[in-house]
Structures are given as C-alpha cells and as structure tokens.
Amino acid sequence: MSNRRRFALKKQNFIKGSIILMLSAAAAKLLGAAFKIPLTNILGGVGMSYFSCAYSLFMPVYALAVTGLSSAVAKMTAESTALGMYRNAAKVRRTALALFSAVGLAGSLLILLLAKPFSSYIIGLPEASAAVAMIAPAVFFGCITAVERGYYEGMSNMYPTALSQLTEGVVKAAAGLLLCGFTAAHPHTVMKLFPHVTDIRAAAAAAGIFGVTLSTAGAALFFAIMRLFGRAHNGGEDHVMSRRTITRELVGTALPVGISSVVTNLTALIDMWTVIGCISRFDAASGLPVGVTKDELPQFIYGSFAGIALTVFNLVPSVTNMLGKGALTCVAAAKGSGDRCALECSTSQALLSAALIAVPSAVGLGVLAPEVLSFLFPRQSDEAAVCIGSLRYLMAGMVCLCVSFPLFSMLQAVGRSAAPLKIMLVGTAVKLAGNLLLIPVMGVDGAALSTSLCYAVILALSLRAYIRASEARITIAPFGKVLYAGAMCGGAALLAAEVLRRREVPVMAVLAVSGAVGGAVYIGLVYALIGRINKNKQ
Numbered sequence: 001m002s003n004r005r006r007f008a009l010k011k012q013n014f015i016k017g018s019i020i021l022m023l024s025a026a027a028a029k030l031l032g033a034a035f036k037i038p039l040t041n042i043l044g045g046v047g048m049s050y051f052s053c054a055y056s057l058f059m060p061v062y063a064l065a066v067t068g069l070s071s072a073v074a075k076m077t078a079e080s081t082a083l084g085m086y087r088n089a090a091k092v093r094r095t096a097l098a099l100f101s102a103v104g105l106a107g108s109l110l111i112l113l114l115a116k117p118f119s120s121y122i123i124g125l126p127e128a129s130a131a132v133a134m135i136a137p138a139v140f141f142g143c144i145t146a147v148e149r150g151y152y153e154g155m156s157n158m159y160p161t162a163l164s165q166l167t168e169g170v171v172k173a174a175a176g177l178l179l180c181g182f183t184a185a186h187p188h189t190v191m192k193l194f195p196h197v198t199d200i201r202a203a204a205a206a207a208g209i210f211g212v213t214l215s216t217a218g219a220a221l222f223f224a225i226m227r228l229f230g231r232a233h234n235g236g237e238d239h240v241m242s243r244r245t246i247t248r249e250l251v252g253t254a255l256p257v258g259i260s261s262v263v264t265n266l267t268a269l270i271d272m273w274t275v276i277g278c279i280s281r282f283d284a285a286s287g288l289p290v291g292v293t294k295d296e297l298p299q300f301i302y303g304s305f306a307g308i309a310l311t312v313f314n315l316v317p318s319v320t321n322m323l324g325k326g327a328l329t330c331v332a333a334a335k336g337s338g339d340r341c342a343l344e345c346s347t348s349q350a351l352l353s354a355a356l357i358a359v360p361s362a363v364g365l366g367v368l369a370p371e372v373l374s375f376l377f378p379r380q381s382d383e384a385a386v387c388i389g390s391l392r393y394l395m396a397g398m399v400c401l402c403v404s405f406p407l408f409s410m411l412q413a414v415g416r417s418a419a420p421l422k423i424m425l426v427g428t429a430v431k432l433a434g435n436l437l438l439i440p441v442m443g444v445d446g447a448a449l450s451t452s453l454c455y456a457v458i459l460a461l462s463l464r465a466y467i468r469a470s471e472a473r474i475t476i477a478p479f480g481k482v483l484y485a486g487a488m489c490g491g492a493a494l495l496a497a498e499v500l501r502r503r504e505v506p507v508m509a510v511l512a513v514s515g516a517v518g519g520a521v522y523i524g525l526v527y528a529l530i531g532r533i534n535k536n537k538q
Helices: 001-011 014-082 087-123 125-134 138-154 158-184 189-194 200-229 243-281 296-313 315-337 340-368 368-375 381-413 419-442 444-468 475-500 507-537
Strands: none
Touching: 001 125, 001 419, 014 087, 014 125, 014 138, 014 189, 014 243, 014 296, 014 315, 014 381, 087 125, 087 138, 087 243, 125 200, 138 158, 138 200, 138 507, 158 189, 158 200, 189 200, 200 315, 200 419, 243 381, 243 419, 243 444, 296 368, 296 444, 315 381, 340 368, 340 381, 340 444, 340 475, 340 507, 368 381, 368 507, 381 444, 419 444, 475 507
16 A cells, blocks of 8 residues: 555656646647648649658558557556556556557558558559658658657656657658658659659658658657656566567557557548549639639548648647546556545536637637638639638537547546447448538538437437446536627627628737637636636535
C-alpha cells in the first residue's frame, strides 16, 4: 500500500494531466493549421485531392499499427507502477518497442508496395502514387513514438507527450511548407529531376506530405534524446512478467482499438470513393471554377471538402481527444480499486470538459462559417464557397465526436476494448448509407450530414456501452445547461454578425466582435448555471 501511496503523491491528477495534453494538442493543432491552411492555398482543390488520397491509404494502416498502442502501453505501465513494479514497466517498454518497430516497418512497406496499384486502379488518380510513397515511412516512426508516449503517460508524466507533439508540429509546418513551396515555385526544375511527373500539383502534394514523414521522424528523435539524458525508475517489487505475457496483453489491448480506428478512418475512404463517384449525379447550379475542367470537378469538390471543411472540422476533436488520455489512467485505477466515487468523478470531468469545449466551438464555426473560411483560405475563394454549407452540417457531428473520444479511452480503461470496434462498424455503415443516399440529392453537403449522423450514432452507442460496463451514474442536467448556453452563444454571435455584415465591416472585425459577444454570453451563462451547482456541492 505504501508504494501505491507514493505513486499517488507523485502522479499528475486528471485535471493537470489533461490540461497539459490539451494545451500541447492545441498548440500542435495550431501548428497543423499553420501547415494545412497555407498548403491548401498553394495546392488548390485538385492538388489537395492528391494529398488527401495519400492520407486515405496511410491513415487506416497507421491507425491499425499505432492508435491503440499508446493506450495499451500506458495501461500496462500504469498498472505496474501503481504496484511499484518499475522493472516490469521498463520491460513493457522494451518489449513494445521491439514488437511494434517490426509492425511499423511492415506497415511502411505495405503502403510503399500499394502506392501505385491503389492510386491507379482503386481511386483512378495515378499521379497520387508519389504522395502515397512519400508518407509510407511515417508508420514506422509513428509506432516508436506511440510506445514512448504510452510509457510516459502510464507514468502519469504528460510532459514528454506534450513536447513531442510540439516537435512534430514544428517540423511538419516548416519542412512541409518549404518543400511544397519550392516544388510549386520551381516546376521546370522538378520536371527535369523527375521526368515521370506530368502534373506539378501532384509533385507539390508529394513534397508537402513528405513533411509529415519528417515530423514523425522528429518526434521519434526527441524520445531518443530523452532516453540518452533521462533516468530510469529503479527499485520497487522484483516481479517481472514474461515477454510472451506482455506481448499477449499488449496485442490484446491494442488490436481492438487499432481495428476500431481503422473503421473510423474508413469514413475518409468512403468520402473519397462516394464524393468522387456520386457527385456527378448531383445537378449543381453553379458553373465550373476557374482553371478546373468538367472532368476535374469531382476531384476539385472532394479536395475542397477534405482539405478545407474536414480540416476545420478536426481542429477541436484533436484537442478533446487528450481528455481521454488524461482520464484513462484515473478511470482504470478507480475501477481496479473499486472506488466508484472516483470513477464517476473522472467520467463526469472528462465528458463535461469535452462538451464545454466542443459546443461553443461548433456553434461559432457554424454561425461564422463564411468569415472563418474566408479568413483561413483567402486565396481559395472557390474552394471555400463549396465548403460553407458542408462545414455547418459537420458541426453537430463535431460535438458528438469530441465527447466520443473520451468515452473510447474510458471503455478501454474498464476492460471493454472491443466495444469501440463494434460501435464504429455500425457508425461506418450509417456513413456509407448516408453518403450513397444524400450526395446525389445534396451534393457534398450530403457527405457532411451523413458524417454528423454517423458520429451521433457512435456517441449514443458508446455512452450506453460505458454506462453498462462501469455502472457509473452520469447526471444529464449539466450537459443540458451547456447546450442551452451554446444556443444563446450562437444567437448572440449571429445577431452581432448580421449587424456587421449589413454594414460591410471587414471579415476580421466580424469574427472578432461576433466571437467576443458570443463568448461573453457563453462564459456568463456557464458560470451562472454550472458554476453555481459546483459551489452548492462544495
């Protein structure tokens, strides 16, 4: 028991750990936006279709190899250190590095081998093969990084994860934009060096995506330097698990989560196939954008949707995802010790924190969609115009996804690692059916609406599964108050925006004033409605 107490005194609690991870994720996402937004401005809709097609093959392989790995290592490390078994925690790290380095290498080779067949025969864009090949090594480096992050998260030390995310973001923005910008600015030089390249937009997309590979290598290098200068934990109990037992538990925990993530990333493949394949059936009233032929229009619309609408959509969920990482060890410890009060407290903190962030973000992005896209993508007015409606349809799904991420981590913490897979399969079926039915009727807005329906189903099923598994009681009232505050925030922002739009005020002023008005209303209502409840409890 003394070892457990010592560990409890040293470890960062849920709130502190989550704040560290959310701040680092926010900073990394800002760096990601600093990469993706100028990249979209350089490549345009057609160029982004090459970039997005490479990601559509990369992400399922990366998800299978990497996504569940960090949580699996964190869970085993947390269980070992809670009992003072620091030697066992170190062995978990070594075993995971050896095993998943091999898995990452296999994944990289798989993407490299599939680059040409996938681009030519599956998506019908042979020029995208270079971009697919450039991102292949990222799977190998991602596996190494995931093991290291999981180890430190299991030790309840969130700083290495935070710093590695910042390193990754800086390298991606700097290297990706420099390489892409050079390629786009020197087409004749590139064509001489690579005579097989026929579309400079495809070459620029490949150069930009190579920055993603370099960023994962940078994060792996960060942890290598940490190991050189860091100190390992010694002492504690001598019991050490066998490599076979560790491997079995790691794979058993990580594989269901990885498969679930593959299913999650299948939504990107569904969008790619269905938007490009079905958009021709949608009778759009507007004409062709400048510089885009009729044959290129499906690529242009898909590239705009994937490069602009989905980029903005993913900004907030990537931050709230860190709440799940912070809650996982707390929920696992509470479940293991039978402390129901701590389990319910950690659950409520994670879900309510996600809702508090997601609701006003979704409302603000939906209400101010024209100004947000005009500000972020000033050089791509045609692409931005395509995405205004679809971004608004995506906002309900964004809230559901933000709250679902912590639920997935907590399901893993209470021993239901396979549940997210079944849930995601149902959600993917909803997404596929929605795209096939709605895109011919609504165009790309149908893909956005089906995404929101998909994540709404996922949230409902995840919440039901978690409550059954954990037997936790979740009070609904605070979430209703958050939704009410969000609605009032949106109303206030919309009124302010309409007044300023009629006076033809610049976009920046509309964003600043409307955001400030809506934010003030939201913060005031949240403090009055939820803060008062917390004071009464105390």
